[in-house]
Structures are given as C-alpha cells and as structure tokens.
Amino acid sequence: MFINNGAVLEINCDIGYKLDGNKWIFCKEETWSSNIGQCLRTCPPIYSTSNMKVTCRHKNQTTENCTDAVDGTLAKFECASYYEDLGLRNMPVHLCHNGLWNQRTPECVPACGQKSVNATSLITEGTTVNHGDYPWQAALYNVENNILICGGSLITARCVTDFKGKIHPRDLYMVAVGKYYRSYNDSRDVNKAQFSSVSIVANKNNKNLYLQEIFIPRQYKGSSQYFVGDIAILVTTKTFTISQRVQPVCVDWKSNYTSELSNLSSNSYGYVTGWGFTSENENPSEELKELKVPLVTYEQCNQNLPEDYEAFLTDDKFCGGYLDQGIGICRGDTGSGLVLKHKGRYYVTGIVSLGSQSPTGGCDSQQYGFYTSVNRYAEEFILEKVSRFKPEDTKMDRQ
Known part of the structure; x- marks a missing residue:
C-alpha cells in the first residue's frame, strides 16, 4: 500500500x-x-471528592484526578481532616497496570470514636468536661416547642442511634450535633452546632400523611414486653459536616471486639454523657455532663434490683452504675450512648434505656441503670438500616 x-x-x-x-x-x-x-x-478514572484528594503522576507530570491513567501511573490518596481509610496507612499510593489499579479505590470515611485533642476545658462540680470532647453526642428536639426530648449518638454523617421510649413516628423532630449547651437556640453554640430535621417520606396511599425515617426493631412492644428492643435509628434530611466538634462514634459492626466490649467485670467502665437532671429535685443540666459508669454482671444486677424491676432486665439489656451512692442516669440522659474505650477509640456499647423510680416518682439514683445492648442489634438491625442511607459525596470540579 x-x-x-x-x-x-x-x-x-x-x-x-x-x-x-x-x-x-x-x-x-x-x-x-x-x-x-x-x-x-487505561485504568478506571478516579476523582477527588470533598473527603479525599487524588493526585496522579506519570512521566514527571502531576495532575489532580486520574482521568486517563495508563500503565505506570501512580495515584496518591489523602483523606481530608477528620476522615480516614485505614488501608491508606500501609498503601497510600496505587499503581495502574494493564488497565487495572493494583488496589481498591480508598473510601475516606469519618474517623470514629476519637476525642478532641485541643478541647477547651470547663469545670462543672469538680468534674472536667470538655467542649468537643464527645463529638458524637446528639440531641433530639421537638420541632413544635424546641424542647429537648433525649440524647443520642451519631454513628454516620446522617444516622443517629437513640432509644425508642419517647419517639413517635408521626411527631416532627430536629436532631442537633456539636452542641454543648442544652437549650435549642443557646447563642453560645452558634457556629458550632449543626441541625437537621429527621427525614420524612410521603405515604403513597395518603398524600397528607407523612412518616419519618425512624426505624425500630420488630420486637419492640413497649412496657408490655418490658422494653425489649428499646433502640431506634433516626435518619436526618441533611448530611452533617464532619469537623472537630462533629464526628461519629465507633460501632463494632462485625462483633470483632465483642469479648472485650462485653467483659462486664468490676474493672470495666463506660462513659455516658447527657443533659439529664443532676438530682431528683433540681433542674436538668444546662451543660453537657459526663458520668463514669461501672459495668456490672447480670447476676450482680439481678440480685440487687427492686422486685418490680427484675422483669425489665431482659436478654438485650445490661446494667451499669452505682448502688446507694446517689450517682446515676436520670431524665434527659435517655437515648445517649454508653461508650467504652478499645485500642484508643470509643465504641458505643449501650443506649440509656430506663432506671428505677424513686418513691417520689423521680429518678432513683441509688440503683443501677438499664442499657440496651448495641452489640445485640449492630449487624442485623443497625447496619442493615444505616447502609441504605450512605451519605452522598460530591466530586470536586474536574481539572
């Protein structure tokens, strides 16, 4: 030719x-x-996101985003502040070879269970409480009157664990994270707290009826079944911005640490935070408070419970607290998570459910408190629900 x-x-x-x-x-x-x-x-394209920066290098040329990576191209990944992909610690750079990357594309997710290092300390009744020290603490408010209903724990950028007790699917709720002060509109939380209503889904059969994205275990029947399944998942309409003050708590999704986190011995302690009543006759706390809670065995708890409360110690509950010391959980603390520290991170292990009532009708701080076991519901209930609402990420402008 x-x-x-x-x-x-x-x-x-x-x-x-x-x-x-x-x-x-x-x-x-x-x-x-x-x-x-x-x-x-070429290898499949990889783009930077709001949570992760991707830099590609080939033949001494460096670009952001990997759109046409060929053999020999190196992709470097960096997670944004307060995000992580544990695999990047050992393999921060990936190689394009024969049309495929030699490693999976990283997924930078919010770092969980980490307390703020640079928190500002306040002293409340002799106990050091830090702004931002529990960045997973959530608060649930009634939309109509802005009254605090209960606490909760942020487990993803859109999902909060709570207790079922005072949550009704037809009511309207507002979830707040990053708050330190109890009041909904406290000016001291301005530019620090974030708010979102709970997701609402229209009922197809009745356009005037709206149901929120609130998930409750099938077995929950209230007091008639001694509050078995006293746990709820709330999904917010917006994705919270992860920051120093707003980060999720860890969940042992696959029960990898069940033995360590469920070791209910006299040497095991957890921590509960909330805006509950500081005593039976006083007003609720205006600042977020922390309570160090000793965990007790089923046998020890059952032996010391008032007779009327023995039936409430169901197989999805465990006990924690003090006997005859006037220290314990109270109204306003319900829904908050009990967290345990494991390998430098905090895992939510229980959810404040209920406690004994004093003769005057208030909180009996002389008795143990009941906690719904998160490990019991982690994989089959919590993970199954939250996986439907993975926060959407937005690609950065392509170069």
Missing part, C-alpha cells in the same frame, strides 16, 4: 485506551512526520 506525499493520518483509540503519541501525522517525502503512537489501556 502506497501513501501519497501530503497524506494526513488521524489516529483514534477505542474506548478504554489512550493514545501515547501524536493524534495527527503526515507523509512528507516518503517519511512520516513522527512515529505512529500506541493505544495504551
């Missing part, structure tokens, strides 16, 4: 390939103007 002088050759590659060389070459004096380029197979 002969090509006439002056002929122009256009080189195009199939989808999934990139041309390495000139797209146009021409014939001059029986010689091509340059060598014919090669079509090199």
Whole structure:
C-alpha cells in the first residue's frame, strides 16, 4: 500500500485506551512526520471528592484526578481532616497496570470514636468536661416547642442511634450535633452546632400523611414486653459536616471486639454523657455532663434490683452504675450512648434505656441503670438500616 506525499493520518483509540503519541501525522517525502503512537489501556478514572484528594503522576507530570491513567501511573490518596481509610496507612499510593489499579479505590470515611485533642476545658462540680470532647453526642428536639426530648449518638454523617421510649413516628423532630449547651437556640453554640430535621417520606396511599425515617426493631412492644428492643435509628434530611466538634462514634459492626466490649467485670467502665437532671429535685443540666459508669454482671444486677424491676432486665439489656451512692442516669440522659474505650477509640456499647423510680416518682439514683445492648442489634438491625442511607459525596470540579 502506497501513501501519497501530503497524506494526513488521524489516529483514534477505542474506548478504554489512550493514545501515547501524536493524534495527527503526515507523509512528507516518503517519511512520516513522527512515529505512529500506541493505544495504551487505561485504568478506571478516579476523582477527588470533598473527603479525599487524588493526585496522579506519570512521566514527571502531576495532575489532580486520574482521568486517563495508563500503565505506570501512580495515584496518591489523602483523606481530608477528620476522615480516614485505614488501608491508606500501609498503601497510600496505587499503581495502574494493564488497565487495572493494583488496589481498591480508598473510601475516606469519618474517623470514629476519637476525642478532641485541643478541647477547651470547663469545670462543672469538680468534674472536667470538655467542649468537643464527645463529638458524637446528639440531641433530639421537638420541632413544635424546641424542647429537648433525649440524647443520642451519631454513628454516620446522617444516622443517629437513640432509644425508642419517647419517639413517635408521626411527631416532627430536629436532631442537633456539636452542641454543648442544652437549650435549642443557646447563642453560645452558634457556629458550632449543626441541625437537621429527621427525614420524612410521603405515604403513597395518603398524600397528607407523612412518616419519618425512624426505624425500630420488630420486637419492640413497649412496657408490655418490658422494653425489649428499646433502640431506634433516626435518619436526618441533611448530611452533617464532619469537623472537630462533629464526628461519629465507633460501632463494632462485625462483633470483632465483642469479648472485650462485653467483659462486664468490676474493672470495666463506660462513659455516658447527657443533659439529664443532676438530682431528683433540681433542674436538668444546662451543660453537657459526663458520668463514669461501672459495668456490672447480670447476676450482680439481678440480685440487687427492686422486685418490680427484675422483669425489665431482659436478654438485650445490661446494667451499669452505682448502688446507694446517689450517682446515676436520670431524665434527659435517655437515648445517649454508653461508650467504652478499645485500642484508643470509643465504641458505643449501650443506649440509656430506663432506671428505677424513686418513691417520689423521680429518678432513683441509688440503683443501677438499664442499657440496651448495641452489640445485640449492630449487624442485623443497625447496619442493615444505616447502609441504605450512605451519605452522598460530591466530586470536586474536574481539572
């Protein structure tokens, strides 16, 4: 085959390939103007997101985003502040080879269970309480009157664990995170707290009826079944911005640490935070408070419970607290998580459910408190629900 002088050759590659060389070459004096380029197979594109920066390097050229990565391209990943992908610690750079990356694309997710290092300390009744020290603490308010209903724990950027007791699917709720002060509109929380209503889904059979995205275990029947399944998942309409003050708590999704987190011995302590009543006759706390809670065995708890409350110690509950010391959970603390520290991180292990009532009708701080076991519901209930509402991430502007 002969090509006439002056002929122009256009080189195009199939989808999934990139041309390495000139797209146009021409014939001059029986010689091509340059060598014919090669079509090199490309790896799937990877883009930077709001949670992760991707930098690609090939032949001394560096670009953000990997749109046409060919063999030998190196992709470097960096998670944004307060996000992490544990796999990146050992393999922060990936290699494109024969059309495939040698590792899975990282997924930078909010770092969980980490307390703020640079928290500002306050002293409340001799106990040091820190702003931002429990960044997973959530508060649930009634939309109509802005009254605090209960606490909760942020487990993803959109989902909060809570107790079922005072939550009714037809009421309207507002979830707040990053708060330190109890009042809904306390000016001291301005520019620190974030708010979102609980997601609402229209009922297809009745356009005037709205149901919120509140999930409750099937076995929950209230007091008639001694509050078995006293746990709820609330899904917010917005994705919270992860920051120093707003971060999720860890959940042992696959029961990897069940033995450690469920070791209810005299040496085991958890921590509960909330805005509950500081005593039976006083007002609820205006600042977020922390209570160190010793965990007790089933046998020890059952032996010391008032007779009327023995039936409430169901197999999805455990006990914690103090006997005859006037220290314990109270109204306003319900729904908050009890967290245990494991390998430097805090895991939510229980949810404040209920406690004994004093003769005057208030909180009996002389008795143990009941906690719904998170481990009992982690995989089959909590994970199954929250996986439907993975926060959407937005790609950054492509270069």
